[in-house]
Amino acid sequence: xxxxxxxxxxxxxxxxxxxxxxxxxxxxxxxxxxxxxxxxxxxxxxxxxxxxxxxxxxxxxxxxxxxxxxxxxxxxxxxxxxxxxxxxxxxxxxxxxxxxxxxxxxxxxxxxxxxxxxxxxxxxxxxxxxxxxxxxxxxxxxxxxxxxxxxxxxxxxxxxxxxxxxxxxxxxxxxxxxxxxxxxxxxxxxxxxxxxxxxxxxxxxxxxxxxxxxxxxxxxxxxxxxxxxxxxxxxxxxxxxxxxxxxxxxxxxxxxxxxxxxxxxxxxxxxxxxxxxxxxxxxxxxxxxxxxxxxxxxxxxxxxxxxxxxxxxxxxxxxxxxxxxxxxxxxxxxxxxxxx
Ligand SMILES: C[S@@+](CC[C@H](N)C(=O)[O-])C[C@H]1O[C@@H](n2cnc3c(N)ncnc32)[C@H](O)[C@@H]1O
Ligand SMILES: [Zn+2]
Ligand SMILES: [Zn+2]
Ligand SMILES: [Zn+2]
Numbered sequence: 001x002x003x004x005x006x007x008x009x010x011x012x013x014x015x016x017x018x019x020x021x022x023x024x025x026x027x028x029x030x031x032x033x034x035x036x037x038x039x040x041x042x043x044x045x046x047x048x049x050x051x052x053x054x055x056x057x058x059x060x061x062x063x064x065x066x067x068x069x070x071x072x073x074x075x076x077x078x079x080x081x082x083x084x085x086x087x088x089x090x091x092x093x094x095x096x097x098x099x100x101x102x103x104x105x106x107x108x109x110x111x112x113x114x115x116x117x118x119x120x121x122x123x124x125x126x127x128x129x130x131x132x133x134x135x136x137x138x139x140x141x142x143x144x145x146x147x148x149x150x151x152x153x154x155x156x157x158x159x160x161x162x163x164x165x166x167x168x169x170x171x172x173x174x175x176x177x178x179x180x181x182x183x184x185x186x187x188x189x190x191x192x193x194x195x196x197x198x199x200x201x202x203x204x205x206x207x208x209x210x211x212x213x214x215x216x217x218x219x220x221x222x223x224x225x226x227x228x229x230x231x232x233x234x235x236x237x238x239x240x241x242x243x244x245x246x247x248x249x250x251x252x253x254x255x256x257x258x259x260x261x262x263x264x265x266x267x268x269x270x271x272x273x274x275x276x277x278x279x280x281x282x283x284x285x286x287x288x289x290x291x292x293x294x295x296x297x298x299x300x301x302x303x304x305x306x307x308x309x310x311x312x313x314x315x316x317x318x319x320x321x322x323x324x325x326x327x328x329x330x331x332x333x334x335x336x337x338x339x340x
Contacts, residue, residue, distance in 0.1 A: 002122075003122075003127060003128050003129075004122065004127045005127060005128065006034045006127050008023060008024055008025050008027075008033065008034075009021055009022075009023060009024070009033060009034055009128075009236070010022055010023075010024055011128050011129070011204060012235075014206055016263075017206045017260070018135060018206075019129075019204055020204065020205070020206045020235050020236075021128075021204050021205050021206075021235070021236045022233060022234060022235045022236060023230050023231075023232060023233070023234060023236060024232055024233075025232050026229070026230065026231055026232055027226045027229070027230040028226060028229060029226055029227060029228065030225060030226065030227075031225065031226050032223055032224070032225055033213060033224045033225065033226060033230075033236065034201070034223075034224055035218075035221050035222065035223045035224065036124075036125050036127075036199045036200075036201045036202050036221065036222050036224075037124055037125050037199075037220065037221050038125065038186075038197040038198065038199055038220040038221070038222070039112070039115065039123060039125040039126065039131055039198045039199060039200055040085075040108060040111040040112045040115050040197065040198050041056075041108070041111070041186065041195055041196065041197035041198070041220050042085075042104060042107045042108045042111060042195050042196055042197075043056065043194060043195045044104060044193060044194060044195045044196075045104075046193075047192075047194055047195065048070065048071070048072060049062065049064075049072050050062075050072075051072075051194060052072065052073050052074045052078050053071045053072060053073060053078070053082050053086065054073060054074070054078035054079070054081050054082035055074060055078055055219050055220065056186065056194060056195070056217075056219045056220050057074055057219060058188065059074065062074060063075065063076075063079070065079065065086065065090060067090050067091070067094065068089075068090045068091075068093045068094050070090075070093050071086050071090070084114065084118070085111050085114065088110050088111065088114055088160060088163050088164065089107070089110075089159075091162070091163075092159055092160070092162065092163075096159070102155050102156070102158075102159040102160070103152065103155060104195070104196045105152055105176065105179055105180075105183070105196065106152050106155045106156050106159065106160075107196075108179060108183065108196045108197070108198065109152070109156060109172075109175055109176060109179055110156060110159075110160045110164060112131070112175065112179070112198065113164055113166065113167070113175070114163075114164060116131070116132075117164075117165070125198075125199055125200050125201060126200045126201065127201055128201045128204055129200045129201055129203065129204050130200065131178075131198065131200045133200075134178045134182045134200060134203050135178070135181055135182065135203075136174045136177040136178045136181070137177055137181055137258075137259050138173055138174050138177045140259050141173075141177065145180075149173060149176045149177065152176050153169070153172050153173070153176065156172070179196075179198065180257070181257065181258050181259070182198060182200075182203035183196055183197070183198055184196070184197050184198070184199060184202070184215070184222065186217050186220070186222075187217060189216075194217075197220065197222075199222050202215065202222050202224065202238075205224070205236055205237065205238045206235065206237055206238075207237060207238065207239060207240045207241075207254065207258065207260075207262065207264075208237035208238075208239065208262070208264040208266075209239060209243055209247075209250055209262060209264045209266040209267055210237075210264055210265055210266050211227065211228075211237045211238050211239040211243075212226060212227060212228040212230050212234070212236060212237055213225060213226055213227060213230075213236050213237065213238050214227050214238065214239075215238055224236070224238070237264075240254065240257070240258060241253050241254065241257075246270075246273045246277050247266070247267055247270045247273055250262065250267065251267060
């Protein structure tokens with residue numbers, strides 16, 4: 001199965017970082033570089049009844065599965081499309097009742113196995129990279145992670161063995177390791193966690209704490225948009241983690257979950273650490289969605305107005321991309337900048 005490619009984007013060997021993606025033309029702030037449908041995904045149990053299991057649309061009056069009464073859909077069309085995945089769980093949820101409790105990772109892996117089994121050709125989520133070729137880092141699992149993975153494997157056998165034939169043990173270890181270092185949390189525009197998904201092409205992007213793109217979600221499609229000007233030949237970097245953590249924390253998280261030492265400009269200079277520490281403290285008391293523009297407010301509070309306004313303007317550029325120009329957050333932030 002030969003890679004079909006994405007116009008304007010190419011895979012390359014990024015020095016010290018394995019494979020990576022770079023652009024072959026210039027992209028401006030806000031521009032869409034590419035989008036990728038989820039290869040497999042699962043709606044979080046907390047969002048059940050509020051969001052369609054198939055297309056991740058949030059709306060009132062969703063119709064429920066007549067059998068288990070635990071899966072909700074926009075209409076019959078979404079329900080039918082979702083059946084190949086839901087059938088892995090529908091009957092089991094009835095049989096196990098209250099005791100049905102596989103983790104989200106286990107649920108996602110079950111869906112991946114079912115999809116791999118039925119897959120005959122390269123999927124639209126794998127224009128550049130096949131799921132089976134994603135980085136795994138299986139050799140680097142420490143005892144704690146190995147035990148956790150074994151527990152996941154036991155969970156998979158316990159809850160899914162009626163409807164699935166599993167790969168051998170080594171194959172399962174690889175699959176769980178791949179999901180750990182390539183999985184994405186799907187968020188809505190309020191940054192609430194909707195579920196887990198895997199996007200092979202997007203998993204080719206390496207990390208930087210000063211990223212030039214962000215990933216946003218439209219239903220179960222991920223979109224990659226520029227948050228900085230990107231020149232032809234430049235590598236595309238996203239951020240794997242919450243950037244409001246100070247350098248020591250970021251480095252530790254990246255090492256622990258993704259097995260690399262970040263050498264980006266921010267990790268080398270630690271220039272924003274003081275501000276980030278204060279934002280963290282404050283942001284514990286406020287909601288997640290406000291943290292994006294806290295940086296700017298903080299600068300202003302610290303009496304560094306020009307830096308503050310430029311930070312707010314940067315936050316505005318990102319928020320316009322994420323929420324659209326007419327969204328209330330964007331309007332509020334614009335007013336705030338004008339008021340300063
Ligand atoms: C989602 S994958 C990204 C694509 C990966 N380079 C590959 O070849 O499949 C995540 C892995 O890429 C590598 N990686 C990502 N960002 C990196 C960075 N800034 N420095 C070094 N390695 C990085 C790490 O091995 C990490 O576990
Ligand atoms: Zn739907
Ligand atoms: Zn059902
Ligand atoms: Zn970094």
